[in-house]
Amino acid sequence: MKHLSPTERSTVRRGANRARTDRTDLYAVLDAGLICHLAVVVDGAPRVLPTCYGRDGDTLYLHGSTGAASLREGGTGAPVCAAVTLLDGIVYARSVFHHSVNYRSAMVHGHAIPVSGEAARLRGLRAITEHLAPGSWDYTRAPTAKELAATAVLALDLAEASVKVRNGPPVDEESDVTDDGLWAGVLPLVRSWGAPESCPLLPAGTATPGHVLARWRPEVQ
Amino acid sequence: MKHLSPTERSTVRRGANRARTDRTDLYAVLDAGLICHLAVVVDGAPRVLPTCYGRDGDTLYLHGSTGAASLREGGTGAPVCAAVTLLDGIVYARSVFHHSVNYRSAMVHGHAIPVSGEAARLRGLRAITEHLAPGSWDYTRAPTAKELAATAVLALDLAEASVKVRNGPPVDEESDVTDDGLWAGVLPLVRSWGAPESCPLLPAGTATPGHVLARWRPEVQ
Numbered sequence: 001m002k003h004l005s006p007t008e009r010s011t012v013r014r015g016a017n018r019a020r021t022d023r024t025d026l027y028a029v030l031d032a033g034l035i036c037h038l039a040v041v042v043d044g045a046p047r048v049l050p051t052c053y054g055r056d057g058d059t060l061y062l063h064g065s066t067g068a069a070s071l072r073e074g075g076t077g078a079p080v081c082a083a084v085t086l087l088d089g090i091v092y093a094r095s096v097f098h099h100s101v102n103y104r105s106a107m108v109h110g111h112a113i114p115v116s117g118e119a120a121r122l123r124g125l126r127a128i129t130e131h132l133a134p135g136s137w138d139y140t141r142a143p144t145a146k147e148l149a150a151t152a153v154l155a156l157d158l159a160e161a162s163v164k165v166r167n168g169p170p171v172d173e174e175s176d177v178t179d180d181g182l183w184a185g186v187l188p189l190v191r192s193w194g195a196p197e198s199c200p201l202l203p204a205g206t207a208t209p210g211h212v213l214a215r216w217r218p219e220v221q
Numbered sequence: 222m223k224h225l226s227p228t229e230r231s232t233v234r235r236g237a238n239r240a241r242t243d244r245t246d247l248y249a250v251l252d253a254g255l256i257c258h259l260a261v262v263v264d265g266a267p268r269v270l271p272t273c274y275g276r277d278g279d280t281l282y283l284h285g286s287t288g289a290a291s292l293r294e295g296g297t298g299a300p301v302c303a304a305v306t307l308l309d310g311i312v313y314a315r316s317v318f319h320h321s322v323n324y325r326s327a328m329v330h331g332h333a334i335p336v337s338g339e340a341a342r343l344r345g346l347r348a349i350t351e352h353l354a355p356g357s358w359d360y361t362r363a364p365t366a367k368e369l370a371a372t373a374v375l376a377l378d379l380a381e382a383s384v385k386v387r388n389g390p391p392v393d394e395e396s397d398v399t400d401d402g403l404w405a406g407v408l409p410l411v412r413s414w415g416a417p418e419s420c421p422l423l424p425a426g427t428a429t430p431g432h433v434l435a436r437w438r439p440e441v442q
Binding site (some may be wrong): 009034035037038039040041042043044045046047048049050052079080081082083085087089090092093094095096097099101103105107109125129132133136137139140141142143144147151169170172176177179181182183184185186187188189190191192193194195196197198199200201202203206207208209212215216 | 255256258262263269273300302306308310317322324350354357358364393403404405408415419422430433436437
């Protein structure tokens with residue numbers, strides 16, 4: 001079992017009872033999420049942008065246009081912070097104060113290092129593509145040299161990270177738990193896939209491939 | 222019609238064709254989202270954390286424990302950046318390079334100013350609570366003086382913000398649009414509410430109230 005080894009800034013202080021310390025918990029949140037929020041410092045001010053990512057072992061891969069200011073900042077060895085958050089439900093407590101949310105959350109601190117070398121860059125892009133759209137890397141046209149040159153690939157080491165999870169019912173003051181008939185509980189938030197929408201430029205009758213069908217309806221594959 | 226008036230850093234450069242410039246587009250994204258990612262600078266490094274929020278006119282309210290380091294940093298007049306992102310689908314293109322996501326995204330730059338005065342603080346907390354759990358402010362116990370004292374309420378002005386939206390099918394290279402039988406399209410991501418889960422401490426038979434039922438199943442209310 002590999003543990004997260006918290007540093008000063010990756011030690012969970014608020015809601016420490018929600019902290020998870022096993023590295024597999026970190027992987028689980030990163031693998032379940034679809035986008036991350038990447039924060040960088042630009043001219044002394046924070047900037048946060050949503051972006052796609054992929055994981056390969058203990059590396060989080062990010063990518064973007066070589067022209068994007070935020071990725072430029074993030075890819076020069078400057079410190080970055082990436083968060084992946086899954087919201088699982090709204091916690092309706094008996095008091096306003098104890099309202100909360102159920103969630104799974106990962107935060108990674110580090111430096112986003114530009115990946116160089118064609119094989120290494122392709123490996124990073126493959127991780128991102130397969131995370132976003134499993135099966136697409138082999139199914140679709142590979143990047144050309146020109147496309148590769150226009151794409152920045154960044155690697156963020158997962159060494160310094162924290163994970164928090166909240167689940168379960170509201171935690172109320174004992175004095176609020178009465179039999180006054182008022183309700184409390186959780187309204188779960190559910191994420192699911194809708195039916196695939198074929199590109200209008202496709203010839204009529206083009207079949208949706210297995211890797212897309214399997215994601216949409218895993219139970220019937 | 223009120224327009225967003227972009228500053229240098231809130232001018233959308235990457236994918237400028239996806240930028241929206243009407244203030245109602247900003248409101249729509251903020252009102253549809255449930256959590257934001259708030260970035261602050263701590264000891265020169267960026268830190269991003271997911272947090273709840275509420276909107277009242279052109280103010281975004283944030284809150285947290287008065288003991289939270291990130292909110293402390295954010296609430297001392299230091300610059301912050303908040304992002305609200307809704308992921309609407311995965312765009313399966315004909316090439317790896319043109320894979321993308323459909324999304325609605327808002328980014329706000331500014332300073333998170335501590336709100337003082339009981340009435341103003343309650344107004345901010347009400348906005349956050351009603352955004353998170355519509356109907357809960359009047360239904361549940363109001364904050365005590367002690368609870369209020371333990372809660373930091375911050376206001377972020379929506380003056381400096383940008384909005385980006387991508388929707389629709391893949392945008393491929395013309396040379397990739399062939400009749401080779403390969404599929405391309407969008408797999409929509411759908412967010413919905415699950416059945417309310419009553420707190421185990423509730424007396425048996427406690428009815429789920431209308432404001433929760435209306436959110437879960439608006440079509441049957």
